[in-house]
Amino acid sequence: MTDPTETTERRFESNPTVCPFCGVGCSIEYAGRGSATGVEGPVNDRGEICPKGAAAFDVVDHDDRLTEPLVRHNGRFVTAPWEEALDRVASGIGDVVDEHGPDAVQFFASSNCTNEENYVLQKLARVLGTNNVDNCARLCHASTVAAMSERFGAGAMTNTLDDLGEADCIFVNGANPAEQHPVAFRSYVLPAVRDGATLVHVDPRANDTTEAADVHLPLRPGTDIQLLNAIAAVLTEEGLVDEAFLAERTTGFDRLREHLADVDVAASAEAAGVDPGVIREAARAYGGADRAAIVTGMGTSQHRCGTDNVHALLNLALLTGNIGRPGTGVNPLRGQNNVQGASDVGGLPSVLPGYEPVTDAAARERVAAEWGVEPPAEPGLTEVEATHRFGDEVRAAVVFGENPAVTEPDATAVASAFDELDFCVVIDLFETRTAAHADVVLPGSAWAEKSGTVTNTDRRVMRMRPNADLPGNARRDFEILAGLGRRLTDRPDAFDYEGPEAAFDELTRVAPIYEGMSYEGIGDGYQRWPFSERDGTGTEVLHADTFATGERTAPLAVVDPVPPVDDLDADELTLTTGRVLQHFNSGALSRRSDRLMAMRGEDALRVHPSDAAERGIEDGDRVTVSNERGSVEVAAEVTPAVREGVAFCTFHYAEPLANALTGGTLDPAAKIPEFKHSAVAVEPAPEGDATAESDGAGAD
Incomplete structure (x- = not known):
């Protein structure tokens, strides 16, 4: 057995492999001096990589690695x-x-x-x-898989990254690919936008993806169904559905149309906290496109009603015939x-x-x-x-x-x-x-x-x-x-x-x-x-002639809103969680990455200026975030990028441990937890009680 006290020089060599981070699958290899470089591969055909990939070797040769049982x-x-x-x-x-x-x-x-x-x-x-x-996957896309498997027979991306370039509209729902899947965004989404595709972004906060969007719908967390039903109602009301596709490839349209006739677009917009005019703009962009692709992420799926959220999203693709062709489909972006x-x-x-x-x-x-x-x-x-x-x-x-x-x-x-x-x-x-x-x-x-x-x-x-x-x-x-x-x-x-x-x-x-x-x-x-x-x-494009169920048709679904588990008191905020560019989610990969840790600065709770002012919080202040499940202390970043009534925190680190605050109520179909809507109190932290930052970790 190797003497654990003996130090030996490790051997490194350059072989094309796959980046360990997000699900895009960029090709990288060892570049010497403890760093990675991108190489031409199936996905990143120009050899580009993002900051996560560049830091991929930091964890490999780290001093804290376990070397003995x-x-x-x-x-x-x-x-x-x-x-x-x-x-x-x-x-x-x-x-x-x-x-x-x-x-x-x-x-x-x-x-x-x-x-x-x-x-x-x-x-x-x-x-x-x-x-x-x-x-x-249970913690990120289980509800996506459950809904897509039930309706389409397969829970995977219906199309490919390559054919996003053929879309006339890209509808990004609950995802931030500009920061979470940077190469996919730069190499596939942005070129389509530059060629004239309309980018619709549904997300409670403005981020790098929003900067490239033509339409932004900053919904309140937990109101996806109200928003998506309102868009579906506009599609039927304004004749933006594909009647031929509905007749040949779907069932249940009459029942859904009757349900959508009772959807009040203005009331749904108010519930979601968005402008009803913007809902109509998004519906017209998606329904009026020859080819429209949906890109979806954990903002859609990580709810106690995540499966229903995805069912409401699938309705949009079926109503408009945007399935089974290049440049269309429903395309979940995987996290790891x-x-x-x-x-x-x-x-x-x-x-x-x-x-x-x-x-x-x-x-x-x-x-x-x-x-x-x-x-x-x-x-x-x-x-x-x-x-x-x-x-x-x-x-x-x-x-x-x-x-x-x-x-x-x-x-x-x-x-x-x-x-x-x-x-x-x-x-x-x-x-x-x-x-x-x-x-x-x-x-x-x-x-x-x-x-x-x-x-x-x-x-x-x-x-x-x-x-x-x-x-x-x-x-x-x-x-x-x-x-x-x-x-x-x-x-x-x-x-x-x-x-x-x-x-x-x-x-x-x-x-x-x-x-x-x-x-x-x-x-x-x-x-x-x-x-x-x-x-x-x-097979690049799924469901072209028949669905993976073996059936020619897929059912449309009537989806009713499901209230979040946590009720908010008047002085509480809705905590939602996610990733940002210089972070990753698994402690096993980036928890001790010096390069990523140096890039990240201090992890922060992002709060709208009006919410901060009401609580006497200024940018950079230490704040305590708490509910009945736990309490964490973190620095506040005061920014209008987060909508009023919402606070955003990353989940990457063991301190602050954002998941000490999230609840264990499960989606009944997918058994996925509610990560995106937790009621929390936010207040200035007691002086002299700062919590030290430590190693990182998080859910996919």
Whole structure:
């Protein structure tokens, strides 16, 4: 074993790989001196990258990286040999399974790790006997997937980044791609706008995306349905619907039209806090375009009614026939580099790889033919449901590359819940807040130290290649997970892989959407799902002739507004959260990035000038933000970019921990929490009680 006190020079080399940050999937490689550079790739064909990508190597060679396994001894962590640590994991998980059954274990997959790693993790859970596996897509786009899957049969981007250039109108709802997906915005959205496309932006605050917009709708958080129903009402009222498409490709139009006839546009505008004239302007821009594309983000999905929000958004595309053609569609932008892939490969509790329901007997039989074990037929718990049951029916957790003690809502309660577990193992790069509650922490591999594949936001499967060797005695995540599969299950042969490529080959036999793909076929480019081995291409535009449900038609939906969970007192503000350009959301990637930390300045609560004046707050003052769930202290940034009555805070850092204030009420369909609407009191902080900033983390 390597002497942990011995220092050795790490080897770095330049190999094209995929940026570990957002779901755009830019190609980067090692550029020397601890930095990354962009290289020409499938998405960034000019080799451009954003500030996040430029800082991607900061985390790889950081002094705080874990390099030895840690085991808890007398309440404290001590380093241990790998065999001892793995034996502790096997006995800890094994004891829970023996006493309480496999459904007492929850597996947390990782949306910033590879398809092959997540595939092995979900296989481990199911061979062990449980469908309790989930990833942080649950915290960002679960409601998007739920609504789109129900109506269209697939929860992924309907079109491609490339064909956004063919749109005459781009309707950005609850997303800020200029800061959150900068290369996608600069390379695909802005060129379309410069060519004459109208950009409509729906967001409670003005930001960099708004600067490029022709129309801005600064709605009150939690009023998406009122706003979208009002736009739909204008479309029907002013004859901006596609009658031929409605007749041939939809059902339920008469019922929806009757419902929309009762929608008072002016009253809906008042509820949303926007000008009714601007609603009509947005409706005419979208409905009057030959090709209109919707781009959507977490501002739409992260609500207790997120699924209904997306249903209301889908109505706009169906009413106007903007589906199944280039330059149209509904296009969710994923937050981390493999949110799409982690879900594709089965890192969800209700579906097998390729999104086939665990309740589908034929799908289970096909998987069993490959694995030698049939997966359970009962859907498992989502990650938020599981943390709510820690210490009761859930007694153990395997946390891979995630930090739920920070990323989940009501985070203080979640952190305490981890202490109720009988056993917890964390695989990560650093001692995160979640790792602080673990019994064993295994040092894994960063993005630049691994090979495999990831799937970007428009369904492109791309290769990851190593640019660095491992620090100290850390191990590659794939090896750790396969090793756990051999130790924890009675089918060790099912986890005897020669490497990630063997797992990918198995995935292509299990997941129909990946069938026919190969490392050789991907090469330095990509293969897109659903893939056709016959002609060697993937489908760019979904739902052209039939929907993924197999039906020619998709239903229109009547959607009624759902009130937010938190009622506001007269002196409270609505807290909403999000990302900004120089930040990222996962502690495993940027929590200790010196370059990003230097760029960020001080994290701040953004407050409208009138709200600040009422509370005696000036720009730069320390303020206390609190509700019944917790309290945080942060600097105030007084700015008219945030609408009155709303406060905005990023969720990137453990201090201030914004998710100490967010609530755990779940969307009934998608089980996604309410992140975008929390009632908070904001007041000047007591003098001399400043809270120190610390490492960062957050939800996708």
